[in-house]
Every structure is written in C-alpha cells, then in structure tokens.
Amino acid sequence: MALRGPLSRLLRCTLSSCQQNRSHSVAILGAPFSKGQKRRGVEHGPKAIRDAGLVERLSNLDYAVHDFGDLTFKHLEKDEHFMHVPFPRTVGRANQLLSGAMSGAVGAGHTCIMLGGDHSLAIGSVDGHAQQCPDLCLIWVDAHADINTPLTSPSGNLHGQSVAFLLKDLQNKMPQVPGFSWMKPFLSARDLVYIGLRDVDPGEHIILKTLGIQYFSMRDIDRMGIQRVMEVTLDHLLARKQRPIHLSFDIDAFDPSLAPATGTPVNGGLTYREGIYVTEEIHNTGLLSVMDVVEVNPTLGATPEALEATTSLAVDVIASALGQTREGAHIAFPKIPEPKEDTELRL
Template structure:
C-alpha cells in the first residue's frame, strides 16, 4: 500500500509538471470585494485596501506576472432587508455575491488566475460560483479555523460568513431553506471535492455535517499529529488522484494563530504557524492547478496597533504571493540571464565593474 501511494504521488507530480509546461504564462486578476454584511463586525470591508497597501501589486509584479487590477467592486446595501429566520441581511449578501460571481467568471473566462480580496468569508459563495461557471470540475481547499458549513437551521449566530459552503454543497440541498437573495446559486460541489485544513472551532451542527457527508478535513490536532507535509499529500491524493482539476483556494486569515494574524474578526488560539501556512500555499502552487483564490477576513479596525494591522496584511500578501509561486529559495532567473564579464560596465565616469 505504501508503494502504491508513492507511485500515485509520483504519477500525479509528473502530470502536474506536464500541465505546467503546457500552460501558457498566465496572468493574474485582482478583484477587491469590500463587503462586511456576512457578519456583524464593521471594518472587514477595509480588508482589500490594507492588503493592497501592504505592497501586494508590487510583490506580484516583481514575479513577472501580467497583473490586471480591476479595483474594488461596488456593492449595494439594501435598505429594506429583513432578517430571514435569524439570518441578517440575506438579500444584501445574496446580491453582493451575485455581483462578485459575475466578476470572477469574467476574470477566469479571460484566462486569468483570479484573486479575490475580502471582505468577509460569505464572499466565497460568489467567488466559487463564478469560478464554477468556467471550471465545473473544480475542487475546493478551504483553509480556515472554522468550517463555515452551518445552515440557517444550525447556525448559532445566523451570520452568513459561517454558512458559505452549505450554499455550494450538493449533499446539503435538501437541508437548505430558500434564503431570500440566493435563488441564483446552484449547489454543485460534491463532498469528495472539498478539503478543510486548519479547523479548530467547529459548531455541533457543522461536526455532524462533516461526518455525515464524509468530508475530508484536517484539524489542528491532525496537523500536529501528521505534520503539514503529510496533510498536503493526503489532500492531493483525495482531490486529484482520479483526475487533475482546477483548484479554488479559499483562505481565511484566521487560519493562522492570532499571534501572527491579530487583525481579524473571529481569532482562535492554536492556529497555523507561518511555516505551515506558507507550506500549504507552496504545495498548492506546485500542483500547477491553482485557478482562483480568496483571501478574506482581514479587519484593520480590530488590530490593537498599527503594527498588528500591518503584520496581518503583510501575512495575507505572503500567502497570495506564495500561492502564485514566490519561493523561500529566493527569486529565480534563467541561467542564460546571468551577467558575464563582457556585459556589465558602468558609465565612463564610473569605475569599470566586472561581474
């Protein structure tokens, strides 16, 4: 069995290498989604701004990607939006996600790798739906302290940022009431195409759903026990061993330990270390299959200091850049681009320099 598992991993790696070689040099689309009505704390709508201010565009541009920054979307907060059951702002959240789905669909359809900057995690309903319109066989990797798979009937808070996955999952169709504002959403995701990493705050209803639907998930205890390398191996074996599929990465900054990412709305102690989070992003990039990504829940109003906000935003940029190929080995250039003694001279007024 161990030999077979090794063979499967090597075969998958070969296929991924072929995929990367055949794939044209891709471009990156950046979409800001300044939205906060999926939960009750204000400030998370400023997340896209502080992530941009942490030199996101400069970092990605230095990686030689064509960058298409489409700016921030404009969302309408409906004045008359009565709660549904105990779910606040259902129509506003539904409309915002419909707008985002259209933007992500356009970006993916144009051949870009699409990066959505949140905003709260309810936005994943729209980003994954928009991605699905062009990649119906996608798989979803959800990196988060929380499962976000409550339904309106199981959610303790009613907040839609804790219910995103339930709108997408086919296995929950008969458990979901008709939430106003979401009639356009089509549940398409199979439980076998979903993996969670980093869970450590799961509600009772969510735990039942995870177990009953047979969803693959890794808690922080699993990461402690198995190690992050093995977690990623099992993740890819689960999602990609039968078929190479486009990957949608939905990354909540609260997956990290609050010591690293303090400026977020629902921090939970005992989260990912920097190295674990970056390793996840590196391994996803190495598949050559990342097609769209969300980076959500950076809330600058919840940082105790400017340094706390900057640390959280900088961490978000690191995750995005690593997912797109930034390496801890340093920047790489082709060997034939190295300077030679005959290439490098300064101006006639400066000392001649040989490299």
C-alpha cells in the first residue's frame, strides 16, 4: 500500500528516543543456550541461522549489519531443581547476561535480532529491551503460550514459562525462583498479543482468560484470516499510542512441514504465507525494535533438507520483518535504466 512507507516514516519521527535512528542499522545477538528445556542442540541455532545467509540477506536490504557474535553462557555447577523446574540459576544468569547485552544494543540505536537458543531467552531479551523502551509492546508468535508458572507447568521447563516472568499481572502468582532476583516483572497483560496458538496447557488457559490477554489461535486464524488478525493485533497494541514493538518469534509457530527442526513441534501451524504476512505487517508499522527468533534446533532435522528448510525459513521471516517485500524494491534503481545513445537497442 502506497501510504504505508511515508506514513510509517512520519510516525517514527514523533517517537521516543529509543526508537530513533534505528532504521538502517541492525544488531545481531547470538544466544547459544538450551537449559530452558531438556533437548540439547538448540544452542546451535545461532550458527545454523547465520550459516543460512542471514548477514548477507540483511546487507542486501541496505542495512548496516553489526554482528555482535555469540554471548558466552556458563552452566552453574550447583544448580538444583526448584520444585520440578530444572536449571533455574543457570537460566536466570543467562537471561541476566542477555538482558544487559540487549539493553546496550538497543541503547546504541540498533534494531536488534536475537538468535536463540530456547524461548526462555525472551525473559532477558524483553527485559533488556524494556530498560531502554519501557513502553514497548510484545507480539508473541508461537504454537505455545509459554505462560505457565512453576505451579501450572506440566514439564517444569522454563521455556514454557517466559511470559509469566515478564507479566506484572502475575506477580502474586509467581514463587521466588532462584536465579531471577535481578529482574522485576514490568509488562501489562494488555500490552501482549499471541498469534498462532494451538497447544495451550490447562493452567495457561485459565491465566489467559483471567488476565483477558488478547490471543489468536490457529482456529481464530482459520476463522478470521491472517489479514484481519494482524489488523486487530496492531490496533489493540498501537491504537492508543505508537510504541516500540518486541516480536518474539518461536519457529514452531510454523507448521512442522515447514519448520521440522524444532523441539516441540505441533501440527496445524502457520503456512509460509501467513507467517510472512505477520512479519510484513509488523515491518510496515515502522515500529519494530527487537525481534527474537528461537527454538531452531539443528540436531532435530531428520535430513539435511529438513534442517535447511527450517533455517532458511528463519532467515526469510527475519528479512521480511526488516522490510524485504514480495513485491520487490528499487533500492538499486532510482529510475528505469536507459540505453546510451550509441548502444544498439535491439538486434
């Protein structure tokens, strides 16, 4: 749509300092971490996504790409379970480190891409982003709601609990998990929208309903269409005021036929076109500030083709969130090139 580009640029000028000067500089933060769940291999996600050509794709979109490399996480030796939650201190410490790095990168004026790693990393990623942009809103694209508390979680895994750590509204339902005393929940339930849900635990369902969280399950997408879902999503988050968007994209939101190399696949997911439409619409707001891409697990690709499909899909959604269009672009050509006088036009 013709109005989108100029309109979004106009809006960007009126934004708070944390959103300015972001448009042409992208930071990549690798977070090779897997202790938020029990399947090893997801720590190789950042390398696999880079190997699929991420930096080159973003450079072709005319961005200055700053690849900050991978963070170094430590596994703490003495880290007993908390209730049935494994590795609480290790996950807490990793997220503390990521939060600091994310805050620094956002503060330096970059649009940031966090490559996971498992989805527990969204705790640090969103926390660090919020330190620079306290009025951010969160779009969570996922088969799962990741909003269990330690008391509702069937698995104990922290990658299924990230949102519960972020939400102010759940503060009095959360026990003190060791490793997380460095952070305070800051997000309001109304500043969050889910897209793609199809595997929601009973405890998560009561949380979503009690807090009145806006979500669009795969059934809602079937019923309304992805175009209407995005309209309502962006209206819900941005109608009152324009603010930075944090997009947390779990690759398992896509159908497992498209993204097989992931730890908790669920049938009946987003089509390629639905997923790309989501990121295109987010790009068109001009407000994307941080994007997480998580749960790409290269060791779970049954064949090299399955892995390649998953990683190139990850690169495609990132490129689309950063402005790659299906209609082409004329970055290299201000006008249609004309042959010089003395060149023969046709043979």
